[in-house]
Amino acid sequence: MKTKKIGFIGGGNMAHSLISGLIASGHPAQQIWVADSDQEKLSSLASSMHVNTSATNDDLIAQVEVVVLAVKPQSIAAVIRASKASFNKANILLVSIAAGINQQSLSKWLGADKAIVRCMPNTPALVQTGASGLHANQNVTEEQHDLAENIMRSVGIAVWVENEFELDAVTAVSGSGPAYFFLLMEAMEKAALELGLSQHTAQLLIEQTALGAARIALESSESPGELRKRVTSPGGTTEEAIKTFEQGGFTALVKKALQAANDRSISLSKELGAE
């Protein structure tokens, strides 16, 4: 995998996370190409990460064996259509990370015989703690399947889903998921300031607590519910906080929020997909 040439069309937030993670995991920067219509962004990416840059998307496609399409969902159709001739190159694999753009649309724009992996990563790839869901179409060879998995594995965990619709749920759970935890951290920080802690102390305690909770959940065989009970002493402080969360409809609200993200992934595919 280390010898594979990987190209990123779009060098924004998610490409930055993936490229940083790839380099940190040992993938040579010289084997990575980036193209971005924003020249300033491209230059800053090249100088901070020492990756190759391509003047155009077509130049990039000519250089690499796998293209990770990392532009906004609204730009996917135009980007693929504009480079369709370049994508005709043999044995090229397209990995799309766009939310809500389905295999059917990608195949229509690119060609029904093309190898496509639809993937939903997340930004913790930046620190090699990413979580990705992947789905391959029928044209993806075993080697390409392993290649896509290896790229995502080098920046975290990678899970294949059998049914493509599961990627809408993956998007709602882990694609958008980091933002939910950040929202909770933001809210906790505001509350901590009101309780009299300094910003520095509050931030330090909250970040370490989030890390500790995630590590215990990962390393323990107990469920989050059981782990929560271990913190919750009868008649104690946690019980009061949990009661307050539930009185405010916390669990129901989380369900509603994830459903909304899942539904947005589906509606994006209708709004932006090929007819």
Ligand SMILES: NC(=O)C1=CN([C@@H]2O[C@H](COP(=O)(O)OP(=O)(O)OC[C@H]3O[C@@H](n4cnc5c(N)ncnc54)[C@H](O)[C@@H]3O)[C@@H](O)[C@H]2O)C=CC1
């Ligand atoms: N940000 C996130 O947490 C996640 C994002 N995604 C998906 O990743 C994709 C990219 O998202 P972000 O990185 O957040 O967006 P972004 O806006 O930070 O990056 C997109 C980049 O594409 C460039 N671009 C636009 N048109 C282009 C073109 N024609 N050719 C080459 N480059 C072009 C822009 O200049 C920009 O640098 C989206 O489709 C999104 O759904 C998936 C998982 C998580």
Ligand SMILES: O=C(O)[C@@H]1CCC=N1
């Ligand atoms: O918000 C979005 O649409 C993208 C996809 C998952 C995370 N960010």
